[in-house]
Amino acid sequence: MGGLLDKFLIPKASNPESKVFYLKMKGDYYRYLAEVATGDVRAGVVDDSQKSYQEAFDIAKAEMQPTHPIRLGLALNFSVFFYEILNSPDKACQLAKQVLQSLTFQGTGGGGEQHKSYQEAFDIAKSKMQPTHPIRLGLALNFSVFYYEILNSPDRACHLAKQAFDDAIAELDTLNEDSYKDSTLIMQLLRDNLTLWTSDTQGEGEDANEGGDQN
Structure with missing residues (x-):
């Protein structure tokens, strides 16, 4: 696979998207090998x-919008590489945070583009x-906040946050020691938001009922 990418696919890539895609594939391939090699x-x-991830990321930053799906996928995989292979959670979280900030600030087309x-x-x-995984949990946290604060959709915000929290709880025993602190902290934030949002929506419902009684 590595030889095929180096000799044919990457050199013959005719546009930045193709080159980034194949370089990402190369980075993924060697990342999988790194999981079993010694x-x-x-x-x-x-x-x-x-090196493959970094080259792909440099091209993606220069040639693609931050919200481009290939660039997003590359950034997420590169952050996984930092977290799981290099055991560098700080760099992983910094990269993932850049992705989340891009999603927040690059939504120039309005809520619809940001949502996409x-x-x-x-x-x-x-x-x-x-x-x-703390990066997946962090993305779920930000996505649910987007539903609540930007789209004004508390039901969808609560559904997403609850699903992310419940899915993580179900596999909590699989957490390794390095991830435990980061993951449980984000899970706590998800639960805190759920509690706050649920009480807010219940309070709004009670206010509406009281207003109806007065009429």
Whole structure:
């Protein structure tokens, strides 16, 4: 796979999207090898993976909108590489935070465009990451806040936050020691938001009922 990408696919990529896609594929390929390799072999494939991701990311930043699905997928996979392969949660979270900020601030087309970008990123996270992964949980947290504060949709916000929390709780025993603190902190924030939003919607319902009684 690596040889095919290096000799044919990457050199013949005719546009930035294709090149980023194939470089991301190369980074993914060596990341998977790094999960099982040991010693000098592992060091080599880790280096190949990081170089591929970095080259792809540099091109993506220069040539693609922050909300482009290929750039989003690359950023999420690169952050997983930092977190799981390099054991560098700070860099992973910094990269993931940049993705989330891009989704928040690049929604120039209004709520609809932002929603589409969040949904694409969330779909990628669900397909690539465990429910307890702190990056997936952080994305769910921001997406639910977007529903509540931007789209004024408390029901959908609560549904997403509850689903993310429940899915993570169900697999809490699979958390490793490195991820535990980050994941449980975000889960606590999800639960706090759920409590706040639920009480707010109940309070609004009671106010509406009281107003109806007065009429």
